[in-house]
Each structure stands twice: as C-alpha cells, then as structure tokens.
Amino acid sequence: MNKILMSGNNVIGEAAIRAGCRFYAGYPITPQNELTEYMAEHMRNAEGGVFIQSESEVAAINMIAGAAAAGVRVMTSSSGPGISLKQEGISSMAAQELPGIIVNIMRGGPGLGNILPSQGDYFQATRGGGHGDYRTIVFAPGSCQELADLTMDAFDLADKYRTPAMILADGMMGQMMEPVIFKKPKPRQYPEKFMLRGAGSGKSKFIRGLLLDPVDSEAHNWKLARKYEVISENETRCEEHRIDDAKLVIVAYGTAARIAKGAIKRLRSHDMKIGLFRPITLWPFPEMRLRTLSEKVNNFLVFEMSTGQMLEDVRLALQGYADIEFHGRPGGAVPTPAELANVIARVYEQKD
C-alpha cells in the first residue's frame, strides 16, 4: 500500500469516506475548514454521498442524527464554539442510540478564544458536554496515521455500540502533513432493524428521546450505563513509550504527547529515565493501565495544553498511589520540545 502525504484535516476526511461515510454536514470554523472543504469536494464522487453546508452547527448535528437514523454512516466536524453548539444533539444521539462521528479540531478557548491549537475541550468531550447520563467514545489521535486509523475505527465502534464517537484533535494535528497509509476498512455491520427507512408493508418503527414514564426512563438510563461499562471494559486504548526503566512518566495525549516525545528523546540522551503514558481513548480513560504502572513508577507529570483537565482523570486513576505534578499551557500556547524538556528536567531532578 502506498503512503500518501496529507494534512491531518484531509486525512480525517479521506479515512471517513473510505470507511463508508456517506453523509457529512458542517459549518465553517477555523482550524477545521479544510475538512469541511475536503468533504465538499470528495463526497461528490462517492456513490450516494451527501454533503451539506449547514446553516449552523446545531443544524449539522441534527442532520447527521437524521441521516444516521436513515441508516447511513455520518460525520460532522467543528471546533470549540461549534462543538459547544452541538452538545444537545450529541446528547440526543446518545439517547436515541444513533451512531455518528463528531470531529473536534480544538482551538483556544473559552469563548471565541483563538484559532490556535489547544486542549481545553477535554472536560467537554469526556464528561459528556451535553445534558443527562451519557458518555461519548473519545479518540485522541497522536499522528496523521492515527487520524486515519482511529477515524475508521471510530465508525466501527459507533456502529457496534450505537452511540456517537468523537475524534478529539487540535489545530496543530489538523494542519500538519505526514505520510499515511489507509488501511482496508472493515465491511459495515449495522443491522437493518435499527434503520428508519419507511415501514414498507411491515410494522412501523419509531425512534424517540422523550421518556415520560420514569420506569421506562430509568430503565433506558441503566441500559445505556451497561453499554458504557462494556465499552470501558473492551475499548480502552493507550500507548506506553519508554516506560520500562522510567523513574518519571509523562502523561499526555495528542499534540502534547508528540511534544513530550520530543522532550523525552532529548532527556534520554542525558540519561534521564523518562517515559510517556499516552491515552489514545480519553473516554474510556485507560485508568487500570495507569494504576498498574504506579506499582513500579512513583512519579508522574501530566502535561496538557490546558489548565489541567485530564489531570483529574490521572488523579482518579492513581488514587494517591503516586506523586503527580502538572504542567499546563492553555489558551493556544504550544511549547517546543526543548521548553518542555526543561520543565521535565526540573521535576526529574527534584525527584531524583
């Protein structure tokens, strides 16, 4: 298979179309516009492909919900403010058990913030963001290759569990170019019985979200909760990098993890025993792996391009069994590997 050099935003679009995505709706917002434009250009050539530039992010999420109900693989994408607008729709897709992919190419926040890479939407992505007892599967790719692979996997998991899944990347990942190989997508497995395509001569179906009877509603909530438990058990992913002899482990995801890898390379050349723990799924968070790691490592340093959000999940995972330091750069600030290496070295020397 050939390697193709593509920017992150385009990789997501190409992977989606290859995975059989045939409905995309989106509203322009930087730094993800290339993805919307890619879908506009390439959905035309995909058989049965529909592209709609929607009137808003609210419309976009409700459009993909409709298309998902019709039995089509669907995706929408946006960034910070637009993702906030989609939250009611994401909650509703979780409630109505509709599969679909939401891409958030994060930018600096809160509010309009700026258009620089950031990781301030971790809470929003992993804690639900919308209302009610629900969860969203959240992938945090760390390279263009992972953008390709995880986008395809996200479609499969969304179908498998009939739930929305999110690709959480940032402006840096969206813009950077790397060679990628697109894997062969798996054939779609999504039973016809979940699709709403007209009753034909059979029984009519309905998909609802409002459950007025508390008995029904509680049962539905527990059913969803059991599903999320199964997802937590089976779909957690992480990468462990140079942790075998590590005395200090950096915990970082996405762009922050890339920067951390660069920093670790430098520090290793100075004989500092530093490793990286990189969650690939942010929900479900790989907490058991991290806890196991604390049996041999006592010191962790969480690095995020935020004021400290994943930090809470790391604390929950480590439950006080290890020391946790934090370094954060919010609001669109992106440190170089050299800068981060200095921070890590200071922490390492204190602990050593």
Add this chain to the structure above:
Amino acid sequence: MAKIVFKHPESLKENIFHYCPGCGHSIVHRLVAEVIDEMGIRGVTIGVPPAGCAVLAYNYFDVDMIEALHGRGPAMATAIKRCLPDRLVFSYQGDGDLAAIGIAESFHAANRGENISVIFINNAVYGMTGGQMAPTTMLNQRSTTTPAGRKQAVDGYPVKVSEIFSQLDGATYVERCAVSSPAGVNKTKKAIRKAFQCQMAGLGFSLVEVLSLCPTNWKLSSVDSCKYIDEVMSKVFPPGVYKDQTGQSGKTAEARP
C-alpha cells in the same frame, strides 16, 4: 351492501390521543393519516415529530417516525430525505418549534428547496410548556408570560410564517388553512395532500400552516376557540395560498447534483 363512508385511517394507530379535548392536533393528525392512506404511501413515509404537544405523534401515526429536538425537525427531515430521496418525509411542528427556536432550520430547509413537507401548527401559544407566548401570539393576547397581553414594544409582532416563507425562492408550495370549521378542515386536508403530492413529484419544499385550536391555553371552549380563529386569528393570519409553483416546470428536485 353497506358502503363504508367513514373509518379509522389505516395510518393512524388505535391509541387514544393524549391531546386535550378540542385540540387542533387531533384533527390535523387525522387529516395527515387520511392523506397518507389515500395516496397509498404509508410504507414510504417517514415523519419527524417535534418537541411540543405533538411529541408523542409516533404513538398515533402508523408510519416510521423519529422525534426531533425542539426546532430541529427540518434539519433531520432534510438529511433523511437526502439519504432516501424516494421516501415521503414530513416534519410536524408547532409555532414555537418552527418560528422561534427552530426558525433557522426551517428557513434554510425552505431556502435550500429541500423536497420535504412541513406541517406547521399555529396555535399562537406554547402548548406543551403551559401556554407561554409564542412568536405567533397576537398583540394583546394574554399568555402566561404576557399576563397583560403581548406588547409590541417589548415582545415584538406576531411572526407571519406563510408570508415570510413564500418569499423564499426555495419554497414551492405554501398555504395557510384553519381547522375551525368543516370547510376549513376540508381545505386543510386538500392542502396537505397537495403538499405531499408536491413532494412525491419532486417539486421541492412545501409548507402547510394550520391555524389550530388550543382551548386549554386559550381558556376558551372549543366552540369559542373556533370563533377566535375565525374572528381574531384569521385577521392577523389570513388563510390562503401564499405560493404555488407546483404547476411550473423547472421546479424540480432533479436539478440537485
């Protein structure tokens, strides 16, 4: 041999309506179901009920249905129709749903000329949430959030959906009816049929606005509610055909790439 002149529509389930006695939703549900029966399209129809008093419409219509979030019916319907162009897709919306929170989705679905039909129930109040002011509440009309009557200075004017939507180039057929009299009911049914035929012929966006009774929140009897529609509402929202391009060639969904 007896001839059947009146029966329960096949596209309507046997469930008993939860609507208040005299409510216009019940009438319009029946009309929509009758049209679906008569057109023989039950098996290809997909309905999108709103958040509003009609939220449980899937308990009544025996066609495939998916409940939309408040105001987003036309966005959902747009997507379903684009994915399944040979189905009949309609959204069913109240005035808060269409003209307040969902005005953008409705406006743009119409403007894109989506080949869908919107059944729009204008009862001049928010029924489901207990009678608050709607965008269509008339000046001086009392509601729970306009206890002294709607005042133009603070609440603005009633939104005239048919007038506005008929201005959009994407809209093919727009008619306003009233279910306050037998003649009005018949007209409404004809309009719904026309809207669905417009869609099945691939002619583009259709909207039927129905001036509809909400005796509960108007605090009027059913009979007085009908009078209120005829004597008050109809003056602000005159029934009639606001746009009909169904006879014009060139208005086809085929133009879609």
